[in-house]
Amino acid sequence: MTDADDVAGSGLADGDAPSLPADLEAVRDALREWYEADHREFPWRRTTDPYAILVSEVMSQQTQLDRVVPAWEDFLERWPTAADLAAADRSDVVAFWSDHSLGYNNRATYLHEAATQVETEYGGAFPDSPEELQELMGVGPYTANAVASFAFNDGDAVVDTNVKRVLHRAFDVPDDDGAFERVASRLMPDGDSRLWNNAIMELGGVACGQKPRCDEAGCPWREWCHAYRTGDFTAPDVPTQPSFEGSRRQFRGRIVRLLGEHDEMALDALGHRIRVDYTPDGEHGREWLRGLLSDLAEDGLVDVEGSGEETIARLRG
Incomplete structure (x- = not known):
């Protein structure tokens, strides 16, 4: 092939x-x-309840996750099921949203309406496919897929x-x-x-x-x-190359971190651990690595002994 x-x-x-x-x-x-x-222990990762997961997804749309946790817990304590939320006064839900600084209040309105749909149109049972979940008010493709994935293990990537x-x-x-x-x-x-x-x-x-x-x-x-x-860490949401990434300073930091974990390391063993493309005779090989070690030695951080492939590096005590 x-x-x-x-x-x-x-x-x-x-x-x-x-x-x-x-x-x-x-x-x-x-x-x-x-x-x-x-991994980070967010409470909604410990449940497969689609209602609880939907609440977490809607809250997370405009709020940092560490702030979502207490709001999510308070919300579910007050309205623990979709039926409870559907029966609530919509103004109370909006007031909760505003009091917890969860972003646009219309998201609270949509969440209340979605709970009402689950109760009146689906007999209290959440739809379980991304396509059906998008029929709920305010639930777009991303949120629908997230709920299908995390609640039903039946989502797309x-x-x-x-x-x-x-x-x-x-x-x-x-x-x-x-x-x-x-x-x-x-x-x-x-x-x-x-x-x-x-x-x-x-x-x-x-x-x-x-x-x-x-x-x-x-x-x-x-x-x-x-x-x-x-060493190029640009990305769609990182349009400018950070000055540190891919720099000699970054690789020097990797060397110091590794030598802190080991009593000593041979030159090539160290090189392969700090760069996946390290080759002894390549552009980023022994000569390049010796230059970094020389800088660190001049700064009083590293001792280097031997020559060629017998070179040994250790942190200076």
């Missing part, structure tokens, strides 16, 4: 993802393991700003909505929308934000990442 055949068979267009690895299962496993090992940033940086996906949707769909494992969409959004929120934290957050996609390899 040719590369063109593989692209056609995957539903991708030419140029959608120039850096997409052939072994997608390894990419998927790395992200799932990273997410399952440690979520493509929000965080996901676009991740795909653009990791796999060199062009800034095109169609390309993002095709690559996101290709990456998501079948029948696993709940965990996968949470995981890839967590990656964008924790490790691959506007200011990336690749090493600090232990990004699971570093070995495949186009941005990590090239």
